[in-house]
Amino acid sequence: MAQNQDPVVNLMDWANDIRDFADQQPLWGEFVIIEPLLREFVLGNVNLAPFADGFDDSGLVNGARVLCNGRQGNIPVDDQMLLLATIGESLFPRLRNRRLDQEPARQLLRMSVSQIVDFPDPDVANAILNKANELYPEQPNAAAREAAIRQGSVENAMLILVAGMNEHRRKFPTFGTELLLHTILAILKTGECSVDFLTKVVDGCKMFGFNVNLDRDLIKAIYLTFGEYINSRDVRAMIEYWKTLVPNKCLRIKLTIEQAEWHNLTSFTSIKTALTLHKQFYWANLFQLHAYSAQLGKFRIAMDIIQDDPYYGFNNNLGEASSTRYCLLAQLETAS
Incomplete structure (x- = not known):
């Protein structure tokens, strides 16, 4: 053993020796109690x-x-x-x-x-x-x-x-429709809507005489509360269902539904497009560098996982398909 190196200890035993008496599971359990x-x-x-x-x-x-x-x-x-x-x-x-x-x-x-x-x-x-x-x-x-x-x-x-x-x-004649819009947007935008986007939705509704109030905080809360229970297959099915119901004059909602494909997969699609359309680029030389070579391997794993599923980004945990695993490639594509 090297000089000054601490002996191997069981960290859980150590923590139990030094923590105070109330810092234990019953108190931590309060974090996960569902109303x-x-x-x-x-x-x-x-x-x-x-x-x-x-x-x-x-x-x-x-x-x-x-x-x-x-x-x-x-x-x-x-x-x-x-x-x-x-x-x-x-x-x-x-x-x-x-x-x-x-x-x-x-x-x-x-x-x-x-x-x-x-x-x-x-x-x-x-x-x-x-x-x-x-x-x-x-x-x-x-x-x-x-x-x-x-x-x-x-x-x-x-x-x-x-x-x-x-x-x-x-x-409150618009109450039900407002909550339906909040729910659809929470799912399709995974809880994140800009003020500009919501303004466009509200303005679009006003065009055919329907006044709605949309709350960004509620949209985010809906997804944070319930989003983990749905996956990409659920979203695909719901989108097909909503397409049969949304009126043609609800252009902003209709467009949001139609553009849901590849949501949350921007880096993945950009890299895939670059590799496909710019084959003349010196990819082989670049991938001789260890950092890029390693991330290319991770990107290939992501391709095997995602395949042609345009709704994979709606899964609560992207796992090995997450763009954080091949962020250098994403930065390279952005710079290009």
Whole structure:
């Protein structure tokens, strides 16, 4: 052993000797606790109209928003969390495994509906209250009404929710479409949208009389919250589905969908194009240099992985296909 070299030690044992008592797994576990609003979804398996069969009511997102307000109860939850929960309930792909089975979903539906009378918009709250009083008349106070809803039929709970849903849709007619746009953009842009891009989307919507508000922070939060659950095959499928639905006059959204190919793979496609179109360049001389030779090998691995999949960049972890592994080649292509 060389002089002054520390003896081999077990670093985990060393850390356990020097750390303080609270620095351990239970405290670290607080970082990964998933908010119940984002962990368990109600409406997908509740199997009561309009949340059943074809799910063909345009107000379903409004209904999800009203439900989420009841689920939070008296626990303070910020607006962004409620919107994320609404999107998880009704819009984001690949979250079906978070849906509760029918019976627990119906139990949570009754509990949530019993607490939506205090919805922040007074017109929505009144619509909910009127339907609750119609179904459960002569309740002496709010606590009794809440208990009646919890103990009543799940069909009555759905009728109350639908009353709130319909009024919410009347008051906020663009709400569902706005959340749909946020979800699509979060997926296709992997959470990153410039102000200029969003301005173009909003202006494009205004051209055919549809006024929307788009929030960069919400788009980013959607992808950070749910993006890890989808992969390139999911995105390919969703793009084909969205292409069948987006109106031709929604040019900016239509263009965004059509240009999704090779997203997040700019360096890869640029290098591949350079190697293909500029064969007369002295690549062989360049790749005699060790640094470039090594990165060429890594680029070839990336080519084997990505092949002709234009949506591979939507995978949450690009692994050995990541451009960070052949960044010198990317810099060379940019300089050229």
